[in-house]
Amino acid sequence: MDQNNMLEVRDLHVSFQTYNGEVQAVRGVTFDVKKGETVAIVGESGCGKSVTSQSLMRLIPQPPGQIKSGEIWFDGKDLTQVAEKDMEKIRGKDIAMIFQDPMTSLNPTMTVGKQIMEGLIKHQNMGKDQARERALEMLRLVGIPSPESRIHQYPHQFSGGMRQRAMIAIALACAPKLLIADEPTTALDVTIQAQILELMNDLKEKLETSIILITHDLGVVADVADRVVVMYAGKVIETGTVEEIFYRPRHPYTWGLMGSMPRLDLEQEKELTPILGTPPDLLSPPKGCPFAARCKHAMKVCQQEMPETTEVDSETHKVNCWLEHPMAPAVEPPAEVVGGGSK
Structure with missing residues (x-):
C-alpha cells in the first residue's frame, strides 16, 4: 500500500442474490484516496456508487449481498479480511459515514444528543459529561440552533435539514481518518449546504481527514473535490x-x-x-x-x-x-x- 494513500480499492466485485439471479452491482472497481484528499464518485442512480461506499465499511447485508472478490486497503489492513468485531472498532472511529436518508439512519428511540455521545463514549473513552460537551460543540458546528435544548430532542422533532445536520455531527464527532459522505447536502438549503461543505473542508485541512463524496450535484463536486471518479x-x-x-x-x-x-x-x-x-x-x-x-x-x-x-x-x-x-x-x-x- 502506498504510504501517501489513506485508502486503496483494488478490483472490487460486489453482487446481490435475488429471485431472478445474481445482480452484479459493482464490477471490478479500482481507485485510491490520498491523505487529506476529497474524491468525488459521480454517476447516475444505480451505477454502484452507494454499494461501493457501503462495501468499504462492510455494511452490505450478507446475504443477499456479497463481496465476491477484491481488496480494500485502509491503514495497512485489507478490510475484506478483517473480523467483524475488529470492523466495529473501525466504524465510527476511523471511518465514518454520512448516510443519504437521515430519517431511516437515525434511531427514533434515542435523543439526538445520546446518538452523538454514543460513539464518543465507545471509541474515545469519554465520560458522559465530557461526551455531552463534545456533542453540544458538534451541534453548534453543524449550525443547529439552541443546541442546549435540541440535544434532548428526538429525530422526529427535527426538520429534514436538521436531521441531516445531526447525521453529519454524529459522523464528524470522533474526527475520523476517512469520511464517506453519501449525498450529504441533499435535504439542505443552499446556505446550510455551503456551511456543511465549508465544515467538511475545514476538517480535511485541520485533521488531514480524507473524504469520499458521493453525489449527483456536479456543482458540489467542482466546489470541494480534488479528484473525480x-x-x-x-x-x-x-x-x-x-x-x-x-x-x-x-x-x-x-x-x-x-x-x-x-x-x-x-x-x-x-x-x-x-x-x-x-x-x-x-x-x-x-x-x-x-x-x-x-x-x-x-x-x-x-x-x-x-x-x-x-x-x-x-x-x-x-x-x-x-x-x-x-x-x-x-x-x-x-x-x-x-x-x-x-x-
Whole structure:
C-alpha cells in the first residue's frame, strides 16, 4: 500500500442474490484516496456508487449481498479480511459515514444528543459529561440552533435539514481518518449546504481527514473535490482531477453528464441534453463497454469487448473508452462541454 494513500480499492466485485439471479452491482472497481484528499464518485442512480461506499465499511447485508472478490486497503489492513468485531472498532472511529436518508439512519428511540455521545463514549473513552460537551460543540458546528435544548430532542422533532445536520455531527464527532459522505447536502438549503461543505473542508485541512463524496450535484463536486471518479453500470469508466474531468472529459458518458447539467457561466441559455436510453440490466451485464447501447459514437468493438484503461493528458487522468485507441475515428466532445462550458 502506498504510504501517501489513506485508502486503496483494488478490483472490487460486489453482487446481490435475488429471485431472478445474481445482480452484479459493482464490477471490478479500482481507485485510491490520498491523505487529506476529497474524491468525488459521480454517476447516475444505480451505477454502484452507494454499494461501493457501503462495501468499504462492510455494511452490505450478507446475504443477499456479497463481496465476491477484491481488496480494500485502509491503514495497512485489507478490510475484506478483517473480523467483524475488529470492523466495529473501525466504524465510527476511523471511518465514518454520512448516510443519504437521515430519517431511516437515525434511531427514533434515542435523543439526538445520546446518538452523538454514543460513539464518543465507545471509541474515545469519554465520560458522559465530557461526551455531552463534545456533542453540544458538534451541534453548534453543524449550525443547529439552541443546541442546549435540541440535544434532548428526538429525530422526529427535527426538520429534514436538521436531521441531516445531526447525521453529519454524529459522523464528524470522533474526527475520523476517512469520511464517506453519501449525498450529504441533499435535504439542505443552499446556505446550510455551503456551511456543511465549508465544515467538511475545514476538517480535511485541520485533521488531514480524507473524504469520499458521493453525489449527483456536479456543482458540489467542482466546489470541494480534488479528484473525480465517474462510475457507470458498476464500473469506473473515467478518473481524473476536477480540472481534467470538467475541462477535458474524454468518455462520452462524462460528456453526457456535463451536457445534462444546467450552467450559469454561458452567455446564452442552452437546452439541457438528456442521456437517452437506460442503463444495462446488471443481472446479465454486457461483455463490452456498458455505455455502448446509449453511445452515438459506439463501434462494433464496443459491443464485444470492454476497453482497457488508457492514460490521457497525465498519469492522473484515465479513461476506459475505445475512442482512445489509435485506430479509432477522431471524435470531439460537444462544444458546450469542452473548457467547462466556456466555448
